[in-house]
Amino acid sequence: MLLFQMAVHAGEKMGKNGLKDTDSIATPIVSGTTHWSKSSGDLIAFKEGRRHSFEYGRYGNPTMKVLEDKISALERAESTLVTSSGMNAIVATLLALVPPGAGHVVTTTECYSEARAFIRDKLSKMGIKVTFVELNDMETLKAVLDQGDVTLFYTDCPTNPHLKCIDIKLVAELCHRKGALVCIDSTLASTINQKPLTIGADIVVHSATKYIAGHHDVSSYTRSHVFS
Structure with missing residues (x-):
């Protein structure tokens, strides 16, 4: 209630x-x-x-x-910034937190296709290292983190469109040990079903035209990324 x-x-x-x-x-x-x-x-x-x-x-x-x-x-966030589109929120988060020429983004092979394409095709052209891992392959994630240069881990939970989930708490623990931030796109869970910040994530992204709106009738001008 x-x-x-x-x-x-x-x-x-x-x-x-x-x-x-x-x-x-x-x-x-x-x-x-x-x-x-x-x-x-x-x-x-x-x-x-x-x-x-x-x-x-x-x-x-x-x-x-x-x-x-x-x-x-x-x-349960410290602050929220509403942007003009879901991809705007994702792009703004990545560009604000991952330094060109020095950053390293780890993402999963299954996540929102447009975000995956931006990370793969655009960030790499900015001198940002990109590594893809399977959604729940924690051993590979640990090995990548052990390199010591990971800036940010990004994925969906649940994934779009297959609704697969990742252990956010475990991923956050592994990433924070190595100084990496964790960004979770929680669009398909909404705040009713999941609060990533309370279990270790640093940033949450939503496309507010989806489940957080309730009726899929919100304009394209209300999407957000949330910071702990």
């Missing part, structure tokens, strides 16, 4: 000193790209980090902030 209450109420402002006070039960959709301050003092406080507000759509949006806070609550 608590999980469902969080899904409904987490992140919601409901007129409580929000940027745009409202008594609407549903969070209003703020479509404007720019936001104003009531005074120069408020603007200065915002710029100095003493006042929370919004400035421009690229940096944040009140409606999207509610969604981000809601996903953070459901995932």
